[in-house]
Amino acid sequence: MGKPYTVKQMLVSMASGDTQPSDWTQHSLGIIENTDDKIGAFLQVNGEQALQRAHQLDDQAAHWRASLSTTGATTQGLFGIPYALKDNMCTKGMGTTAASQILANYIPPYSATVAEKLTQANGVMLGKTNLDEFAMGSSTEHSAFQKTHNPYNLNRVPGGSSGGSAAAVAAGMVPFALGSDTGGSIRQPAAFCGVVGLKPTYGRVSRFGLIAFASSLDQIGPLTQTVEDAALVLQYISGPDPLDSTSAPTVTEDFTRLLTGEVKGLRIGIVRDISAVGMDPQVMTAVDKAVAVLAGAGAQVVDVALPHSAYAVASYYLVAPAEASSNLARYDGVRYGRRVEGETLLDMYERTRSEGFGMEVKRRIMIGTYALSSGYYDAYYKRAQQMRTLIRQDFDEAFQKCDVIAMPTTPSPAFAFEEKSANPLQLYLDDIFTVPANLAGLPGINVPCGMSNEGLPMGLQLLGKAFDESTLLQVAHGYEQLRGFTMPSPHGLEG
Amino acid sequence: MEFETVIGLEVHVELNTNTKIFCSCKTSFGDPPNTHVCPVCTGQPGSLPVLNERAVDMAVKAALALHCQINQDCKFDRKNYFYPDLPKGYQISQFDQPIGEHGYLEIDVHGDRKRIGITRLHLEEDAGKSQHAADGSHTLVDYNRTGVPLIEIVSEPDIRTPEEARLYLEGIREMMHYCDVSDCRMEEGSLRCDANISLRPVGQQEFGLKTELKNINSFRFVQKGLEYEEQRQREILAVGGEVVQETRRFDDVSQTTLTMRSKEEAHDYRYFPEPDLVGLHIDDAWLARVRATLPELPMEKRDRYIRQYQLPAYDAGVLTSDLAIGEYFEAVVAAGADAKSASNWVMGDLLGYLNGRSEGIAATPVAAVELAELIAFIAADRVSIKQGKDVFKVMCETGKDAKTVIREAGMEQISDMSTLLPLVDAVLASNPKSVQDFLGGKEKALGALVGQLMKATQGQANPGVVNQLLRDRLNALKAVE
């Protein structure tokens, strides 16, 4: 198969009149039709509805092109661009499951703010992608419904929890998909699937309608082929939302404005005191090489320290489960979703939640409930929050000396199915590079930085200052232009 | 052994905002079930709360009225527990940073003023209502009430008698009315009360083992329930027993308290800061804005009535028990009426009339100036007090003013000498027997003559004037003899 089209390419093509929205929707639906039985990225595809919407947009295409020529813009909105949503974002009238049995038949009465915004930007939603149940996991193996396979090697996981979105973009089914990132759930699958994945600053994108995993950490962001596409999509999903009190009062800015390819004079921080057990030397080499590429283009490399990052995973696995244990209390069989009848109210609760939730979700609810319990709160939850403050301060200090920080996204490339399911703790420890950004609320991005010996993508992670996505995207884009190779097409689907 | 009773109350007050605390659904009471609900207040996946600042205004106002210190930086927390009427599986409340702390409420106990400390006042959301089928087959839940803003007011254990508990609760209601933050209808659940009660030997510092009394649904039952519980505990302690620490409920049928749950079943609510809301900062300008809306508070007003109008404490208490009654009373006085007369009329005839119809002062058919006018007629002896009461009834029923009613009934009192003298002479002339009796020393005969004269004027003659005229005439006759 050929190189997948980007959002930008589609827009340029439609702007010139060569193609129209329904062409791209059909194109995407065709790829899904041909490949998703092998990949399993989608939980639900709404082809008919999408085509209907695309045809409506066809009728507006001439008007849209005219508006472009008067403003001189090449891309106004996400006009006619097909996309997918991770199935933990509510879509009115369309099933939203969070890949959980407990919500198997749930149809939301409202849409998430991001879904509304993308509709307003004239995107065409094709369907909902697979994830680890309630976004808890890093392999998408914890979906209650299906496995998603890594397009680069079908025997490997796509990462998670936004594995469906990452795989769908990697396989060219959609030029972009939204994911959510609580501890790396956008960046890690992006690294595994060889695509760009951006976790914006906490508060940049509204969480309204995102089925909560850990409210103080969750953030929605795009998975795309290119950094420029990530900037474009961010443009249309970000901004303050009166329905989300934690959305930040930011002003509109053009996230593509610094995408010049220029990195000269920018300071890249590298962290020597952060390390992972089982770190694959190939990944470290690839990241070092990426930093060298940036340095070669005039970026300045400086050492920074994140002394408390050693405690990041431990803190994360207290804060996130604690919030999750409370966020998931609403799935009680009373108002919506699955109910298993019981003899008494307590019996009904127990049966509903025992049968409705999967193993990993139960594990985290148990950890979180314990961490918040009377007598343990101070020792666990409170200390974890204090550690969070220290980690945030580490970053504040580090960013005095640099503009972005570079490090691997994951310790190793995509692993095989079931390879890590026997030891959840080891899998948790693999989050070492991604969780600090969530704990500190900072933006982070994965950019593919090479292929491993086994032919699997590896990822460079860049972290930026709070609400400075523009500089982060500038460096990511600069690297993408300078890296001197193009990502090979997903070969898992060949032959 | 002598025992002392120690009581603390936890009062929940529903704030009368138009919309709920975290969504824009209406707060109206009594509508068909689940007609004021949305994704937020039914806890749909992905929904988020947004704080209604009007609820903060009202909570701050109530806290200021109760002399609380305001925590200008506070936050919300989640109180986690499972119940079908709690859609999210947690209640958004305030745990360690309540909006108000360290306040007090003053009550009048048999003429003595007593200060009851208020530990804290915090803002939270209400839960829905469960309706259990009589046969236990099912439960229905109504989420209309879910998310209605509540304040919880926790008193210090300063209350010493069940009567004080009732007075305190009435004081809270009065204060909430004054601040116009709640209608405090216990029967509709917009005011709810739980009580902690324990006994200890007089002189002992530590508290005894307490029981918590729930399900108190009227002001009367607060006192009754606590009296029952006080007696029950006293009997246990008198024989050397130990009170079981537990939650009991007041059963209004048997008028007793019954065990609800023991302490072992107590919840661990796993409080933690609500991550879906940002910290609440009430800046100085906000606080000042709310403070400016505070009315004169009941106790201050009570003292002022006693001082300014020389009213008895009882009158001052009744007139200030409701903001609108006080306003009405002061309007009557402002229209020229004597304060004590105005007080008598308002407390007696007016409130009597309104109470008979279960109406409040707002429904008065007699405007304050109209009542003042009636009082002026009486003060000028143009109608008697007794007549005045009849006039007032007609005013209430017809909405006419005093002057009109008096004229139409031809009931104005005759005090004019030139009208009355010929009538007096006529009565004397036609009742020689009574005249003779009086002159013979029978004082009582005067009454008969007065009666004749009143009859001749259909009761309109001013009895005082008539009396004096008759006496003058008879004394003149006596002198002639």
Ligand SMILES: [Zn+2]
């Ligand atoms: Zn609502």
